[in-house]
Amino acid sequence: MASLPQLSGQNVQIKAEGMTGVSDKQTLAAVLQFLKKHNLKVCKGFAVAVRKSNVIRFRDYRTQNVLLRTKKFFLKYSLDQEPYYAEDLNKLSTVTKPEHMKGSQIMENFKSSKFVLKMSRDSYTHLKLFDGVPRTKHQIDMTSGGLLGEAARDANKTKILHGLLKEPDINIPVDDDDDGGGDGEDKPKNDPNAPATNRIPMPELKDQDKLERVNAYREALKRVKMGPTSLPSICFYTFHNAIQGITGIDISEDSSLMCTCFGDSNIKIWSLTPNKLRVMKQMDELELIDKDADDVLERMMDERTAEDCKMLTGHSGPVFNTSFSPDKSSLTSCSEDGTVRLWSLHTWTNLVSYKGHNTPVWDVKFSPHGHYFVSGGHDRVARLWTTDHYQPVRIFAGHYADVDCVQFHPNGNYVATGSSDRAVRIFDVLNGSCVRTLTGHKGAIHSLCFSPDGKYLASTGLDATICLWDISNGNMLAQMREHTNTVYSLCFSRCGSVLASGGLDNTVKLWDVTKVIKETDKDMDASIPSSLSIINPYSYITSEIQCIFYQN
Amino acid sequence: MAEKGDKDTKMNGHLTAESVKTMGESIGEATRIMHHSKKCKLTCGDFDNALRVHNVEPLYGFHAPDLIPFRYASGGGRELHFVEEKELDLSEIINSTLPKVPLDVSMKGATTILQGDHRSMCRLRRDQALRGPPVKVNIVQNNLALLIYLMRLMKALMENQTIYLEKYLCMRPDVDNHWALRDFAARLNALICKNFHNNVNNIQARVTKTFSKAVRSEKAALATIYGALSGLGELGPEVVHSFVVPNIRMIGDRVRQAIDGQQLTNNADRIAAENIKKLAAKYISPVLKTHRLLTDTIEDYTAEYGYLGPLLHAAVGKERSSSTSSQGPPHKPTIQISQGKPHIFLGGSGTLSTPQTPTSARPLQNITFPRTPSIPGVGQNPNQKFVIMQQPRVSSVPMQTTGVGVGGTSIVKVLPGMHGGSTGNITSGVSASTITSSGSTGGQKIVVMSGSQQPMQVQVSSGGEPGRQVFTSATGEQISIVKTEPSHL
Structure with a gap:
């Protein structure tokens, strides 16, 4: 008992530097024995400590260069680990020589950072420690899993302005038929959580944008509220003969265009409406057009080039993702070749090749207001770009492994990133600081989606679990575990009441989010909600599901 | 020497550790x-891309088929797994024809509708104008006037798409005259089934299932039963026989309850019951006519079909008498060979020994034709089926294929038989309801099938389509003749 480590601090942050020497090994053995004596099978926190010590061992042996003993140590303790650390341990297992430590990403992380672990109540009692919020094993299991443990206690204290931006004043002509139902939605104009419209400089609205806003607003009025009683119909798009492999799909906001990226470096854009895709006329022809004509936009397009599908060529490696700009005039794509490219959907050519990542770029997303876009890649950072600068305007650093997916907050002021270090982070675009660290996933994160009201964030990935987070405090609201394989796509319905998810298990699942939120408000113990219904689609890549607009 | 060996081991160890690490990292990256x-x-x-990430030039030209056949070799205490590489002749590669250009990527859309446990797949165009909800809304609001327009709209739209009507057809009973709507919907539904049924969507099977569920349902309103009966009736006699006939007794009970039952019945139910009775006479009696014996009495009918028995008996009787006098209605689900008309057969001296009464419930007595070796094709192989079609007004067609002078008979198609057998007789059924006419009026077809060891029954289910006739043999084979001449007398 006397040999228990004197760990101090509110979170047990074991500093690697603080535990060197042979005595550590003895301490570790003593603690293990002690815990066995007390039959603490649920001592989750300790297993992590052991794991951490594994790393310390390696560091010790760096000087001693005792290969065999390291291995023996590894085998002895690796069995005690939680299953989701297996991937890290596999990586560690290849590191057997001191020289290897220099190149290993994971070792560098452990050398430079602290492994944060929060212990269960029992562990606290027995280790004679005190922490402010004792939790059950279940709760700990819910939030553990990050490469470097859980989020630090003060990581999620910053206030997030998660409200939506004030809608710009557009004179929306209200139809006489509407009995003022639309006016009610406009009322809550002063959301205390909404950031000021000029907090981040936003591009000015063009006439065309205003027109589209009006259309979107009109359609929103006709929208039927979705819920368990009125489930959406799903439109599946099947791709035939895609031998090169489809690596990503994006659908424009008004679901008129679909973009597919291929493993053979090509991008194809399909029109989902009867409108064909046309190329803008040549310069000399454009000059002849009467600029005051009402249909000047129509006249600018060359009818002879009308096609259902256009191909964009330029990348030199698999294209992993694309994103349409909100006005559908441009498209960004990211590829294995380390570049992000901006394409014009008027001329169907490449405008800019953004170089900065230099290693594979996994994901790219346009801001909901246009102008900005964010990319994340193998270099463990996310970069914020603008369409008028060739260099990034922000670099969001903080992840310990690849940034696998990125997503803009609906108000454009925040960027969420998901990473292979099994954590989700939210960065502030204003100052580039990390304002939320959300841990709980047990695998790399492959998809993120904000609810339309900006209050919640859904995340999912390799662990086939969907987590729903409350952004205002960083709490996990629910874990939804029904999928059996990696989930690659998440999408909220326009009204925010249904969340659709789909992935490699060939199913699309629809989740009643309102029910989940209602249930979890009462009880913090995140229960597993039941999925509404399960259907088996034909294709394994599920595209995003848009709301259906009913025509009355 | 020992020292050198030691060094080798050491070097091996180094190399192993190094390669394991590199491989581990690369595989992780590739994953x-x-x-x-x-x-x-x-x-x-x-894996090539993973190597590029590590700034290693990938090894070009490696392809992996799905299965890599590793071969195993051992000897001298060593084990080795290797991939066998075949020697290729260069000239063969150069001279070989180029492989086909792979098809380009294409996209197709499909919609899945989710509604409780009701799931269906149908292919829809994206810009489709008509969706389900308006129909549903109007059903709920009992707006029949609008609904019938919507139905017409649907019919108009049906040209190029599939619409799944199931959930809209079984609606609540109303006091208005919705019977016409139900009849129209049933016909429309039958048309949809006919036009768009295929093995993928399986519309007909699903629609039939839904209808028969409604028919069997204890709770369904009488109007619903009417709708379902009407829907099934429109789908043809086969469907009626398998899905309606077994339920006649039950339907009869419901009708009786509504008409003279002890339970409180409202006017709507009574009207519905009367309509069902009419419908039953309309759709069921033609089927029963072919499946019941002529000698069956009212009592037999009542015993088997309950309340509706007498009604059906009367209807069947009426049907029979009318078909005798007028050569039968144009769409008979059975094969009829009329009395006193020239029969078409093969073989020199073949005659039909039993005159068939057109009202016979067992229409197919096996007609035996002595086979003559002069028939080409048949002579070599006794196990053959062939279809003989009569040409209109061609009297000069060579007669050698037939022994008797029936004008304009020619072999349309010769199908090899499925069964082995050495029977000398061709057992066949002669079909088509209007075969009764003489050769000169033309446009007849005869199907002669031979070779089966068991006598074949050929059934014609013309289903009212002039363009297509399907013959089903007793062995379950189906022959359909698509092209036919107008065959009205």
């Missing part, structure tokens, strides 16, 4: 690329 490509299978391409 990550695989995940981002949304694949389940690691390919050589992924």
Whole structure:
């Protein structure tokens, strides 16, 4: 008992530097024995400590260069680990020589950072420690899993302005038929959580944008509220003969265009409406057009080039993702070749090749207001770009492994990133600081989606679990575990009441989010909600599901 | 020497550790690329890309087919797994024809409708104008006037798409005259089934299932039963026979209850019951006519079909008498061979020994034709089926194929038989309801099938389509003749 480590601090942050020497090994053995004596099978926190010590061992042996003993140590303790650390341990297992430590990403992380672990109540009692919020094993299991443990206690204290931006004043002509139902939605104009419209400089609205806003607003009025009683119909798009492999799909906001990226470096854009895709006329022809004509936009397009599908060529490696700009005039794509490219959907050519990542770029997303876009890649950072600068305007650093997916907050002021270090982070675009660290996933994160009201964030990935987070405090609201394989796509319905998810298990699942939120408000113990219904689609890549607009 | 060996081991150890580490890292990287490509299978391409990430030039030209056949070899205490590489002749590669250009990527859309436990797949165009909800809304609001327009709209739209009507047809009973709507919907539904049924969507089976569920349902309103009966009736006599006939007794009970039952019945139910009775006479009696014996009495009918028995008996009787006098209605689900008309047969001296009464419930007595070796094709192989079609007004067609002078008979198609057998007789059924006419009026077809060891019954289910006739043999084979001449007398 006397040999228990004197760990101090509110979170047990074991500093690697603080535990060197042979005595550590003895301490570790003593603690293990002690815990066995007390039959603490649920001592989750300790297993992590052991794991951490594994790393310390390696560091010790760096000087001693005792290969065999390291291995023996590894085998002895690796069995005690939680299953989701297996991937890290596999990586560690290849590191057997001191020289290897220099190149290993994971070792560098452990050398430079602290492994944060929060212990269960029992562990606290027995280790004679005190922490402010004792939790059950279940709760700990819910939030553990990050490469470097859980989020630090003060990581999620910053206030997030998660409200939506004030809608710009557009004179929306209200139809006489509407009995003022639309006016009610406009009322809550002063959301205390909404950031000021000029907090981040936003591009000015063009006439065309205003027109589209009006259309979107009109359609929103006709929208039927979705819920368990009125489930959406799903439109599946099947791709035939895609031998090169489809690596990503994006659908424009008004679901008129679909973009597919291929493993053979090509991008194809399909029109989902009867409108064909046309190329803008040549310069000399454009000059002849009467600029005051009402249909000047129509006249600018060359009818002879009308096609259902256009191909964009330029990348030199698999294209992993694309994103349409909100006005559908441009498209960004990211590829294995380390570049992000901006394409014009008027001329169907490449405008800019953004170089900065230099290693594979996994994901790219346009801001909901246009102008900005964010990319994340193998270099463990996310970069914020603008369409008028060739260099990034922000670099969001903080992840310990690849940034696998990125997503803009609906108000454009925040960027969420998901990473292979099994954590989700939210960065502030204003100052580039990390304002939320959300841990709980047990695998790399492959998809993120904000609810339309900006209050919640859904995340999912390799662990086939969907987590729903409350952004205002960083709490996990629910874990939804029904999928059996990696989930690659998440999408909220326009009204925010249904969340659709789909992935490699060939199913699309629809989740009643309102029910989940209602249930979890009462009880913090995140229960597993039941999925509404399960259907088996034909294709394994599920595209995003848009709301259906009913025509009355 | 020992020292050198020691060194070798040491070097091996170094190399092993180094290569294990490099391989581990590269595989990890390749796995990550695989995940981002949304694949389940690691390919050589992924590994090449992983090497590029590590600034290593990938090894070009390696392809992995799905199965890599590793071969195993051992000897001298060593074990080795290797991939066998075949020697290729260069000239063969150069001279071989180029492989086909792979098809380009294409996209198709399909919609799945989710509604409780009701699931269906149908293919729809994206810009489709008509969706389900308006129909549903109007059903709920009992707006029949609008609904019938919507139905017409649907019919108009049906030209190029599939619409799934099931959930809209079984509606609540109303006091208005919705019977016409139900009849129209049933016909429309039958048309949809006919036009768009295929093995993928299986519309007809699903629609039939839904209808028969409604018919069998204890709770369904009488109007619903009417709708379902009407829907099934429109789908043809086969469907009626298998799905309606077994339920006649039950339907009869419901009708009786509504008409003279002890329970409180409202006016709507009574009207519905009367309509059902009319419908039953309309759709069921033609089927019963073919499946019941002529000698069956009212009592037999009552015993089997309950309340509706007498009604059906009367209807069947009426049907029979009318078909005798007028050569039968144009769409008979049975094969009829009329009395006193020339029969078409093969073989020199073949005669039909039993005159068939057109009202016979067992229409197909096996007609035996002595086979003559002069018939081409048949002579060599006794197990053959062939279809003989009569040409209109061609009297000069060579007669040698037939023994008797029936004008204009020719072999349309010769199908090899499925069964082995050495029977000397061709057992066949002669079909088509209007075969009764003489050769000169033309446009007749005869199907002669031979070779089966068991006598074949050929049934014609013309289903009212002039363009197509389907013959089903007793062995379950189906022959359909698509092209036919107008066959009205």
